[in-house]
Amino acid sequence: MDFTHKALSGLARRLPTAAAFVKPILLPLLRFLPPLTPEEPRIFVPGPRLGKTEADAHLIAIAESATGSGVGTRAEGQHVLMLVVSDLRIDPRVEREARALAENGFRVTVICPSPFVDTQAPPKIDWGEGIDVRYVSVVCGGYVGERPGYIGGKLFEVIERELKNRSFLAIHAHDLYTAYVALAYARQTGAHLVADFHEWTSENVHWDDSVKAWEPYPADWKAELQALEARIMRDASAVVTVCDSIADAIAEELGGGRRPQVIRNIPALSAETTKDYLPLKEQLGLPGDRFVLLWQGGTGPTRLIEPIISALEFAPACTLVIRGPSLELYGEGYRALAEKIGVSDRLILCDPVPSSDVVAAARGADAGVWTLPRLCRNFTHALPNKIFEYTASNLAILAANYPEVRRMVEVHQVGLLFDPYDPHSIAAAINRLIAEPGLARLCRENTHAALAKLDAAGEWRKLAGLYDALPRTDGLFRSGARS
Numbered sequence: 001m002d003f004t005h006k007a008l009s010g011l012a013r014r015l016p017t018a019a020a021f022v023k024p025i026l027l028p029l030l031r032f033l034p035p036l037t038p039e040e041p042r043i044f045v046p047g048p049r050l051g052k053t054e055a056d057a058h059l060i061a062i063a064e065s066a067t068g069s070g071v072g073t074r075a076e077g078q079h080v081l082m083l084v085v086s087d088l089r090i091d092p093r094v095e096r097e098a099r100a101l102a103e104n105g106f107r108v109t110v111i112c113p114s115p116f117v118d119t120q121a122p123p124k125i126d127w128g129e130g131i132d133v134r135y136v137s138v139v140c141g142g143y144v145g146e147r148p149g150y151i152g153g154k155l156f157e158v159i160e161r162e163l164k165n166r167s168f169l170a171i172h173a174h175d176l177y178t179a180y181v182a183l184a185y186a187r188q189t190g191a192h193l194v195a196d197f198h199e200w201t202s203e204n205v206h207w208d209d210s211v212k213a214w215e216p217y218p219a220d221w222k223a224e225l226q227a228l229e230a231r232i233m234r235d236a237s238a239v240v241t242v243c244d245s246i247a248d249a250i251a252e253e254l255g256g257g258r259r260p261q262v263i264r265n266i267p268a269l270s271a272e273t274t275k276d277y278l279p280l281k282e283q284l285g286l287p288g289d290r291f292v293l294l295w296q297g298g299t300g301p302t303r304l305i306e307p308i309i310s311a312l313e314f315a316p317a318c319t320l321v322i323r324g325p326s327l328e329l330y331g332e333g334y335r336a337l338a339e340k341i342g343v344s345d346r347l348i349l350c351d352p353v354p355s356s357d358v359v360a361a362a363r364g365a366d367a368g369v370w371t372l373p374r375l376c377r378n379f380t381h382a383l384p385n386k387i388f389e390y391t392a393s394n395l396a397i398l399a400a401n402y403p404e405v406r407r408m409v410e411v412h413q414v415g416l417l418f419d420p421y422d423p424h425s426i427a428a429a430i431n432r433l434i435a436e437p438g439l440a441r442l443c444r445e446n447t448h449a450a451l452a453k454l455d456a457a458g459e460w461r462k463l464a465g466l467y468d469a470l471p472r473t474d475g476l477f478r479s480g481a482r483s
Contacts, residue, residue: 052146052151053153053154054153055153055154055156055157056143056151056153057153058153058156058157059151059152059153059156059157059180059181059184060151060184062156062184062185062187062188063180063183063184063187065187068187068188069187069188069189069190070187070190071183071186071187071190071191071192071193071235071236071237072186072190072191072192072193072237072470072471073190073473074167074189074190074191074473075168075169075170075190075191075192075237075470075471075472075473076167076169076472076473076474077167077168077169077472077474078105078106078107078169078467079106079107079108079109079166079167079168079169080101080106080107080108080109080168080169080170080171080172080194080467081109081111081159081163081166081168081170081171081172081185081191082094082097082098082108082109082110082111082172082174083111083112083155083159083171083172083173083174083178083181083182084110084111084112084174084178085112085113085141085144085152085155085174085175085177085178086112086174086175087115087325088110088112088123088125088133089115089123089125089354089355090298090325090352090355091174091198091355092265092267092355092356092358092385093174093196093198093242093265093385094110094174095127095355095356096265096267096268096460097172097196097263097460097463098110098127098131099127099128099131099268099460100460100461100463100464101130101463101464101467102127102128102129102130102131103464104461104464104467106130106169106464106467107130107132108130108131108132109132109134109163110125110131110132110133110134111134111136111155111158111159111162112133112134112135112136112141113135113136113137113138113139113140113141113155114135114136114137114138115138116138117138118137118138118139122135123135134162136155136158136162137154137158139154140152140154140155140158141155142154143155144177147221147224148221148224148225148228149176149177149201149206149225150176150177150178150179150180150181150228151180152177152178152180152181155178155181156181156184156185159181159185160185160188166189167189167191168189168191169191169192169467169470169472170186170191170192170193170194170237170467170470171185171186171189171191171192171193171194172194172196173193173194173195173196173232174196174198175196175197175198175199175201176195176197176201176202176225176228176229176232177201179195179228179232179236180228182195183231183232183235183236186237190473192237192238192470193232193235193236193237193238194236194237194238194239194240194466194467194470195232195236195238195239195240196239196240196241197229197239197240197241197242197246197250197260198241198242199242199378200241200246200249200250200377200378200381201225201229201378202217202222202225202226202229203216203376203377203378203381204216204217204376204378204379205217205302205375205376205378205379206221213301214301214302214375215375216375216376226253226254229250229254230254230255230256233250233254233255233256233258233260234256234258237470238261238466238470239255239258239260239261240260240261240262240263240463240466241260241261241262241263242262242263242264242265242383243262243264243381243382243383243404244262244404245381245383245403245404246260246378246381247259247260247261247262249377249381261462261466263459263460263462263463264383264388264454264459265383265384265385265388266388266392266454266455266456266459266460267358267359267385267388267389267392267456268456268457268460271356271359272356273354273356273357273360273361274354274356274357275357276360277357277360277361277363278364279363279364280292280294280321280361280362280363280364280365281364281365282364283361283364284321284348284350286319290317290319291317291318291319291366291367291430291433291434292318292319292321292364292365292366292367293308293318293319293320293321293365293366293367293368293369293398293430294320294321294323294362294365294367294368294369294390294395295308295320295321295322295323295324295368295369295370296323296324296358296361296362296368296386296389296390297324297370297384297385297386298324298325298326299322299324299325299326299327299329299330299331299334300326300329300330301330302372302373302375303371303372304371304372304373304400304420304421305322305334305371306334306337307371307420307421307422307423307426308320308369308371308423308426309334309337309338309341309343309347310337310341310423310426311423311424311426311427311430312338312341312343312346312347312427313341313342313343313423313427314423314424314427314431315426315427315430315431315434317431317434318346318430318431318434319346319347319348320346320347320348320369321348321349321350321365322334322347322348322349322350323349323350323351323352323353323361324352325352327349327350327351331349334347334349335347335349358386358389358393359389359392359393360393362389362390362393362395363393363394363395365393365395366395366396366433366440367390367395367396367397367398367415367430367433367440367443368386368389368390368393368395368396368397368398369397369398369399369426370384370386370387370390370397370398370399370400370405371399371400371418371420372384372400372402372420373420373421374420374421379402380402380403381402381403381404382402382404382405383404383405383408384405387399387405387408388454388456391412391414391447391450391451391454392447392451392456394444394447394448395444395447396414396415396416396433396440396443396444397409397414397415397416397443398415398416398417398418398426398429398430398433399415399416399417399418400417400418400419400420401417401418401419401420405417412446412447412449412450412453413442413443413446414443414444414446414447414450415443416429416432416433416443417429
């Protein structure tokens with residue numbers, strides 16, 4: 001459908017009476033007009049407002065300078081610099097990508113602001129040979145909380161100082177938050193730029209302090225995010241993302257037809273754990289015949305866990321285990337809700353486990369649950385880590401009925417779907433697995449075939465192949481050189 005037809009369809013949704021009058025007149029005429037296309041996304045050009053500090057101004061000057069080496073013009077060797085602003089302890093995609101590259105002969109340096117204040121030692125991260133994780137001051141990541149969220153002058157300043165005279169094959173930007181810093185450094189050094197969109201940032205939510213809630217970005221802020229996304233789609237040597245729905249939409253709306261390569265966040269079955277784990281019911285001292293539903297992952301207001309807790313009122317044979325970070329902030333609210341509806345004895349809150357342990361620690365539950373609110377396309381298009389982690393743990397899956405997860409659940413027949421806002425719908429899915437043990441057993445058995453088809457090792461080899469294909473100026477590798 002071209003842009004004109006889309007516009008008429010939009011009119012029909014908003015003003016059906018007007019559309020009924022206009023469409024019979026316009027549609028015959030459209031046959032004689034060339035198809036119209038939507039305006040190209042504007043490419044990011046930072047204004048003076050964004051350069052709030054000298055460090056920010058320096059970053060912008062480098063990123064926008066007409067001089068310098070240029071992206072990919074002096075790329076050499078096999079050293080990859082990864083830039084991250086998330087908490088590495090609970091961001092498994094960063095670890096999986098770093099390990100995948102190291103296992104295929106690349107050397108990886110990870111630069112990340114510490115999650116702690118400077119007087120506290122940063123977490124110890126050891127991802128194995130060939131991976132060097134370096135924490136920098138927490139203040140280097142403060143820009144993420146300030147509009148537009150990607151002018152990281154202090155981070156760029158530290159990278160310039162700490163990595164002076166280093167050469168890299170590529171700068172790997174984890175999410176849009178680090179993409180502008182990575183673009184500037186790639187332009188300055190001549191390394192390639194690889195952008196990794198863990199999420200679709202412009203279609204995500206932000207904390208709106210005026211209403212004390214998570215809300216989609218306002219139009220002007222969203223336009224700034226989209227403009228940088230379009231810039232990255234144009235200038236990056238390669239772009240990857242997590243699922244087909246996001247890749248297709250970015251290609252159509254921001255990439256001028258260029259599509260990010262999809263590398264799904266599938267956990268490796270061979271991942272080493274920090275310790276051995278008993279089956280979950282034994283960990284928690286629960287009877288073997290108790291149906292245990294596991295939520296493993298982030299907690300808080302954007303996770304929509306409350307309807308799952310409410311569903312316990314209508315699923316009396318189920319115990320819900322919530323394991324994840326930030327329960328010191330949100331756990332009391334979950335307990336208060338459970339107490340209010342009389343299910344507090346069937347809600348268990350547990351501390352998070354390291355990202356390398358999530359699969360092993362989840363084994364022994366009956367099912368894993370996932371949901372998100374219908375706030376934005378980044379949520380409804382999601383194909384999250386935990387769906388693959390539950391599958392690798394051989395759990396049946398109960399999930400919100402959104403396109404990517406629905407495809408996963410239905411194609412592999414590993415679970416059931418529900419309305420994320422309706423506790424009765426969630427309870428119906430839980431009760432069906434309890435009432436039909438054969439169905440629950442089949443879902444769990446199907447996870448083995450699903451894992452074989454998903455092929456975690458092959459998924460991460462895509463990333464190594466992408467890096468192999470990047471042109472080098474030193475001729476060390478050529479596209480297709482790695483088997």
